Each structure stands twice: as structure tokens, then as C-alpha cells.
Amino acid sequence: MSGWSDSGWGLRMQSWGEKYNQSNLGSPDCVSSSDTISRPTLWAEPSPVVPKGADVTLRCQGQRGRNRFQLWKDGELQEERNTSWHLAEFVLREVDDWRDARSYRCRSGQGPLWSELSDPLALVVMTGDFPKPSIAVSPSPSVLAWTTVTIQCQISSQQSSPDYNFALLEAKSLQVLQLQSLSRSQPYFSLPFVRAEDTGSYGCIYYRKTPPYKGSHPSHTVKLTVSGPLPKPTLWAQPGLVVAQGTNITLWCSRPSLASSEEVTYTLLKTGTWQPLRNQNATDLWTDFSLPSVRPEDTGSYRCTYKDRTASGAQSETSEALELMVTGSLPKPSLSALPGQVVEPGKHVTLQCRQPLQPELWRATFILLKVGSLQPLQSQRPVGTSAVFPLLSVRAQDAGNYTCVYKKTFFHQVSEPSDVLEIWVTDASPKPSLSAWPVSEIASGTNVTLLCQGPPWTTRFVLHKEGSMDIIQDEAKFFLTRVTSKHSGRYSCSYQLGTNGSLWTQHSDPLQLTVKVSSNTLLITLSCVIFLLLCFLLLVCFCHQYIPRAADFRGNSFRRFFCCSCLSQDVCLSHHLEDPKEETLYTEVAKERPKESSVPIDKDVTYAHLNIKNLNERQTNPKETSTEATLYATLSLD
Template identity: 65%
Template sequence: MGPTVTFLISIGLCLDWAVRAQMDTLPRPTLWAVPSPVVPKGADVTLRCQGHLGSDRFQLWNDGELRDERNESWQQAEFVLRNVDDQRDARSYSCRSGQGPWWSEPSEALALVVTGALPKPTVSTSHYYTVYPGTRVTIWCQMAQQMASPQDYSFALLEAKSLEPFQRQSPAGTQAVFLLLSVGAKDAGRYSCIYYKKTAPYRGSHPSEILELTVYGLLPRPTFWAQSGLVMAPGANITLWCSRPKLSSLKEVTFSLYKAGTQRPLQQQTSADLWTGFLLPSVRLEDTGSYSCSYMERTVSAKESEPSEALELLVPGSLPRPSLSALPGLVVESGMHVTLQCWQPHQTFLSDVTFILLKVGTPQPLQSQSPGGTSAAFPLLSVRAQDAGNYSCVYYRKMVPYQVSKPSQVLEIWVTDALPKPSLSAWPGPEVVSGTNVTLLCQGPSWRTRFILHKEGSPDTTQDEAQFLLTHVTSKHSGNYSCRYQPGTNSSLWTQPSDHLEITVREPSNTLLITLSCVSSLLLCLFLLVFFCHRSTPLAGDLHGDSLRRFFCCSCHPWSACLPRHPEAPRDEALYTQVAEKTPTEPSVPMAEDPEGVTYAHLNIRTLNKRQADPQEKSTESTVYASVS
């Protein structure tokens, strides 16, 4: 778009604003519901508000109160109501569009009917289920008999699958009459009906049984679907299922699979069953496209059905991947809104693309938009725990040759009701000795920002790190601990606390000290024992050194090896020990002149006795004397 054109458009918008300001009003927008203003309880519905060219603000009103407001860069906004309730959401809606400082008048009111609260009605027709073109057909819808005050209810004739209303009636009684004048091919199909409250909340009945209407010369259109989803990675297998209504006139039919842009069927199958599957093995990028199916009688007349609704099969990979972001953030409080924005890459600008929002685990796309620009905004309104999960987006071109981008990076959305609580652990353990350092680790999701540690009876500790260090712990550190983390920038929002972790600090016991002391002494004794037993040179010198050597040596040698040896003594010599009251200073040798005699203790290896020695008697054995003091 050249600068001249842009300037002219800007001048035109300014003039439009000036004119609107003089008129003090903007054109009334249009509000409608997708797929239908009749919604089963618990389902999702999208309310689309179409404003005039240049609208950049939109408001959704509910029973005269503002329910939601958003800024959009295009002339249309979507408001998604999830898991609708027959009390809260079955209300009257309108919308306004804004441009600059001005707002439009509210749109016409849209009554959202939520079914499932009342007993289902009965449905019947004035003709057989198969009629000729041009026939006038009457369909009756009868309210359940037990309902009181029938004048408070309205009736609606619906398309059985989408619940899209064809006609509405507000009779005074319990029955409504719907007329189909001069039916044609467009009137063939499946019908049901409901009744619902005239005033809010618009609580509706369960849909009636299905009434199937067939027009001669044309068979009812089949139903076409894929169980595994329509966005398939290259190389994957997908089965497209085509099912026909149950008609008594049909026994066996031929099902055909078509792809937009081709004249001949891709596949054909003959079957007497009500459905068949078309397998597309190992899909490739060129398999992207719009598919439909039909069936044909195997008779002379060979009547064929209308084509089914088209399915868009997408095989990503032929265009660069987009980027996906979340506003206001990845963590959303329950009941609040979040918008997922899908952007084309900067190096790619395709104005005629369609954006699709995907969720891991959900086979069908969540939302689809064709804004005509470089980005699309997918609103998630009043999020709940089930909205948490992994999201991605793709964009593609709906013209031949079909092109689909690679999926964006997965974006994980958390809802506060579904946030996991953290876990708290201690190192080296929950039971420690006084004076030890203890580290408490608070673990949670990777995007957590701040942490808080709580101890019963003590003030909380808040920090930006997950590790809390307790230094030189004492008995006052004993107790129950828990932690929480902050999931976003909202300083007032914290998760649920972790499970309690009990920390026990014990004082060192006397038994432990005694044990350590005994072990130290034993180690010292063993060291001395090894030292004396393995010395290569015996202790020389006085008798005290020899006794010490024998004391430490006898525990590791035989007893005989511990005895002192004389270099000239025979192996079986007798050992005598002189016992005296005083220790002699000279070698202890008996004197023959001693008149009183000397008392000896005769120690022999074989015998041990005590006798009075004769001074003149000489010993015939070699004798060794040792003085014992």
C-alpha cells in the first residue's frame, strides 16, 4: 500500500469520525452466535460482534450489564463463552463497537438458549419422511404434558446436528406448528425441536427425537468427520469417515471421497453399512486441502446425495513457523481472560491466510480466524482449570497450491486453580546435629519467580531463589516447614503450600563422645602394637626394655618365642629366680660361706618346686639367676 493511498484512507477516516461526531452516533453492529444461539449445557459458544469499518473497540453486554470489553485492530471481535450454564449464561446479549472516542448503539438483542434443563418434546410430520419437490410439509412439536404454564414458553425448529434454528413459534398452548412451503433439495435433512422459557434465563428442553426428511430426486447429505484431528504431521496416517442416514429405500451404496480442485473421486468404496472410512496413508504436504464425500444408489436411477460439509486437512511444513504469545501472561487467575496472539514471521507477509489455534490433546482446532492481516487474536474467556495446557498455532492459505506453516512453539498456559503445589526437601536430611548447615529446596514449575518459606510460629522468609539456607542450626530450628511460590508478576498471588516437612535438630550425646574417645585410644594402642611387633632389631639394653618388648610381642607370637634367651644356654635349661628382700647390687651368685644359707625359687619349664639349698651342693644343671625386687 503506497503512502498516497494510506494518506487518503487516513483523511477518509478522520472525515468519517467528524461526521459521526456531528450525528453523535455510529452504525449499529451485528451480533450472532457460532455455531448456534441454541447451546447444550456445558458446551462452548462464540459470540461475534461485527462493527463498521474502522472499529477498534468492542463491548459485550449481558442483560444490560457490561460483561467484557476488548480492543481489536479489525472490525470484528469474538467473545467466547465456555462451559455455558443454564442460569448464568442463558441470557440476552448485545454488543457495541467503538471508533476513537465514540461508541455505537447496541446491536439487536440475542437470546442465548441453553438446553438440557427440561423434558424433551415429541415431533411429528403430516407426510411420510420422503416427499416430492414442491410439497407443503407440516411439522408439529408437542411440549411434555407435565409442564405448567405453557404460555411462558416458546418453540424452535432446529437443524438436528448444529441446533441452528429454522423457525420460532410462541403459541398459547402446548403445541407449535412449523410449515415448510414447497419443499426442495435445500429442505432435505434432519430436524428436531425444543421449547424454552420466554424470559431470562432462557432454559430449554432436551432436543426431540430426530425427524429425517427426504426429497425425491436427491438423497440427504452425508456426515463427514475425522476422529484424530485435521492437523497432521507429515508421514502420519489419517482416516476420513463418511456416514449416510438410515433410509429404508437404500440397501447398498457407493461412497466417494473428493478433494477440492479435482474432478474425479480420490477413492470409492461400495458398502451396505451406514458408514465407511477413507484411509490417507503417510500424508504429505501436497495432501493439504479441502475434502468432502457423497454417496450414490446402486440402482438404475443412481441418485446421488448432496456433498457433505468440507473438511480442511492441514499438513504443516511448507511455510515458516509463526510465533505465539499470551496476554497478559502465561499464568491466569481462574475466571479471568487471556488472549493468545499468533503472528506471521517478519520475513513472510501473506494477506489471505487463515490462522488456527490448536491445543495438545484436543483433536479439532479450537478457533479459526481469517483476519486478512499478519496476526490473529484468540481470546480465552473466563478460563477454568480445564483450559490449562499446551497451545500452538498455524496459518495456511486456502487456495491451490495449499500451503501450511510449521506449528509455532508450544505455549504452556496455567490456570491458578490447576497450579501444582511445590515440594520441599532438605539436605543433608530432615534430622541433623546441632551446628550443621541445612539447605531447604522449594521445587515447582520452571517459570516460578519468587518463593516464600513458612515455619510454624516464625515469620515467613521471602526471596527470589528456591534454596533457603539455615546456618549453624540449633534446637530452635526444629519444627514443621512449608513453602509456596509466586506464579507471575501479581505480587498478591501465591500457590497452595507444599506438604509439611519436619526438621529435627539434636544435640551431640555423651555416649557419642565416649565412643569416639574409646575408638581413638584403641587406634593408638593398635599403632603401638604394630610398631613393636614389626621392629627388625629387638630392644637392647636393660631388662625393662626387654620386658616391654615381650609385653607387646606376645600377643602376636607363640609363648616360647617371648622367653629371654641366653646365647650359651641349652634349649631345656632350668630357670632360677633368686628372691630376696633386697635387690643386690652385684650379680646374684650364692656364697658358700653364708652361714644362714640362701633361699632359692627353682623354676623349671617341666617342674616347679621350692626347697632349701645346701650351700655345699653344686648344681648339675646350668642355672640362670634373675634378681626380683
């Protein structure tokens, strides 16, 4: 017997991976091999057993993040492709019994890394090369539930050989249910403890053990009928069980897969009503019942069932009850956390839901809800007006938003939900964020605000700056006034967890604050530097440039005023003695002063200095006009 017999019998709901294991038609020794974590899954649609000339799709599913896939046939690489998802499809058109009836594997990869190869998948192509087998059911085609049934696949003695494997198939879909090696000419397939969902049509084939995997055509079909109720379906609601008035609700009823793929009738029921709410026929494994714009009277308990539309007419068990609550009929309660909203991992927290103090609301049922969960977490019916819901040994997944409602069962009244209460587990606390207002690049001398954003219950924040002391305060806003270049740097922040002063969250992502010197400041500074530089250059020029003698009759004192302030007196005097004679300024008419005359002289006498050189030039070249200036000096003689 192959590994399929160990997992029980029946075409019940299976994942793609389970379908793959049941579709592996290699040697029975490979059937029950376990997948490793990195190994992908390979299966065939519509089946690994197909007639010659049919199209087959081989699907390879890897882990999330894998986007490269390879298909191998008989140990040789056949095709490689990239996908945007973790699933690749390889289509084989018009399969041939020699070319395509082979052993296939696949592997997935990301970048240069590749996974292990999947388990082998044998693709069996049915041809007319072999006679059809025959099939028989024991003890009877019609049995009671929990009976053990045996199906025998028979071939002629001429075909008896250890080179063949046998497969039990679902007749319509050709899905492989069990495998058997040929140990005798009449292999048996055992179906222990059959149930109503095993009702259906079956067939069998045999095929070569080695490639190419040529197979016989299927045997004739045998119908198996199992008396008893069909397995119960599952009922769930979208978008949830607790909704506001006017919301559109969809109730989904799903059933297990049956050996018979005939049409079934789904029925929606509500507790307290005599007639079914709705009936729907479908061949799918699920159907939907729409409840548009629900009202408070839609509050109640719902169930679903289904019935086989074949001659058996088997009826399923009813699903588990689904409690739908339409809120808004009663005042909303309040929800609080003890000892607080921030909890360390492994600690306990108690959520208390309290209704308004109205006597007529006593003996209500309280329900604790978590946002994002389709099912209520806890339900209580206390004597008083409040209920406590313990959360024991909280973990990171217990963090989230909670709310509660209460209801009066007999009147289908449900309160409005309480305000959302957020519970934080310290190892799952969110990282804060730090932002600058108005911008993170500001001019020198302006003001900037750094905002540290955390959960709404946060009361204490700390601002970190690389190379500086931390700033701790009870506000999320940190004000920096008249900033300078020293305020530039990388900032981050964190917040305190609960009342424990030693518990702080991780730092936020760093924020780079840049303080720029304003253009006006630069212009003023540059202007001052240029002005001082010009003054210095002018001073140097006055110190080292010769001053003309005609500037004043007190030439020596004038030169000393501008020169000797920066040079020594000896340097200034020596410079005065070395002046050229032709450039000397005269204030006298003759070198020697004439003797005192008896003729009276006025106090103010005007002397003229004549440039002899110009006079000579005028005599030699009277046509040219002298460009030399004539200097005059007026002396006051006392």
C-alpha cells in the first residue's frame, strides 16, 4: 500500500500541497517523502493522469519571495522563467506518450540561490496500447456510513507483470486517490470507515513503472453510495460579526469536497424562524448569502446546511452557529485596562467593560472584540453592570485595538461599541517618528519645532542628539529658538512605556537638522571685511608712497602726520633729505633774505614760483604750451 492509505479515505477538502502528494505517480517509495522547508511543491492540473493529446499545466509553488523557477524532466533542465509571484505555470500542449509521459521536478530560487528539487511527479498518458482493467466493489456499492469498502482493479493474466502500478481514480476528474504496486494480478484498494462524502463514481488504471509512463484507459465506472449525513459545512461572515446598522453583510457557506461532484443545494437558517431564509443551488464548494443593509432585527444566530441533488439525496449536518450582532440599539459601554494599557510580555492585564447604570439593562451579555478578528474573543453574562475579561501572559500578538459591546438576548438589542482601547506589549511597541516644523533646513536665527510622534497614551518623551545631552520632557514638541550652526546635527527621539521610568522604546529614525547662515548675514560680514581690507590698503599706500611737496608749505609736518604714524622718525627724515632738488617747493624769492629795507613792506606779500625749465622750453619751442602747473603761495609777514 502507498502512503495515501495512512491519511484516511475520502476526497475531503485538501490544500494544494496535499493534492500534490496525492498526485505523485512515481514509485510508491517516493509518495510519502516529506518536503523540506525550502522545497517547492509541484502538481498537475487537471490531473497527472490524462489522455493522449490533452493539455496539462504543471504548477510549481515556492516560498514567498521566490520569483525564479525551473522545470526539470528526467533529470534535465527544460525551462526557466521569472514570475512576479511565488507560483509558476508550465503548460504542456497536446501531450504525447513518448515525449511527455515522464518524471518532472521543479525548483525555485531568488538571485543566485536555488532551492532543493521538488518530489518527482510522474505524468501518465493513457493510450490504447493496454487493455482496460475491470473494477469491483465489496461488500456492496451501497453501504452504511463507517463501513470498510474494498475496490478491486483486475487485469488479464497476460498483462500480469511486476512492471506496472495501479491507480484508483475519481471517475470524472481523474484525480488520483490511491496507488498500488502489482504484487498479484488483482490488487485491492481499501476504503476504511467510509462516510457520506465518499459517495461517488470511481475507476482505475494501470501504467508502466518506468518512463515513459504509458497507461491504460480507465476501467468502467463503479458507483459507491454511502448512507448517512454529509459532513457539516462552515459558515463565516464578511466584514465581521459585529456591524453597524446599514452595513451590507455576506454570509459564506462552504462544504468539504465530495467524491461526487454533483450539484448541491445550500440552505441558510436563522434560529427562531420556521422557514429557511434562502436556498441556492451550486456545484462549487461554497456559496454566498447576501444580507443588504442589515437592521437590529437581523441580529441573531445563523446556520447553513447542504443537500446532495443526486438520487441519494443525502443531507449534511448543520454548521456551527454564527452570532450576528447589529449595533446601535443600546447606549455604548466603556472599556478600561487594569493595571494599564502598556504590558510587559508574560504579564496579565484585565479589560473591564462597563455599561451605563440603567436598571433595565441588568443581566446583559458582554462581548469582548478585537479589531481585525472575525470572531468575538470572550463572552460573559455577569450579575452586575460590568464584566471583566482577563488577558493572561500577554504576548506580542495580543497587542492591538479592543472594544466591547453588550446585548439583551431576548430583544435582539446590541449596544454601540465602546471607544477603542489600544493595548501595547512592550516588545511590540511601535517605533516613534520625528519630524521638523516648518522644515529640517532652516536659516540661522529662526525657530524650529521637533515633533516626536508616538501612541496617544504616551506622556513622556526624550530627544536625542549625537554628541549632546538628552532632553526629557512631558510634551512631544521640542522648541529650538534662534538656532545657530551648533544646533545642526542628527536627532532622534523615544517615548516612555507606561509608568516605569526605565522602560523606553527604541529610537526613531534619525532626522538631520541643518542650520544655514542667512544671505544677509553673509553680505554684511563680507562688506565689513572688504571695507577693513580697503582701509588697510589705503594706509599702506600712504605709508609707502611719496607725497608731493606742493601740497602745503608745511610739507615736513604734513608728511610726518601721514608717514610717521606708521614708520619711525628716522625713516621719515631720511626720506625727506633725499628728495630731488628739481621738485623742491619754494616759498622764498631768493636763497638769501635781503637786508632790511627802509621802504615799508605790506604784511601780505604774494610770491610767485617760476619754473625755469618751462621758461627755457618756451624759448626753444614757443609753439608748445607747458603742461606744468604754476604754484602760488601767500605768506603773511608780521
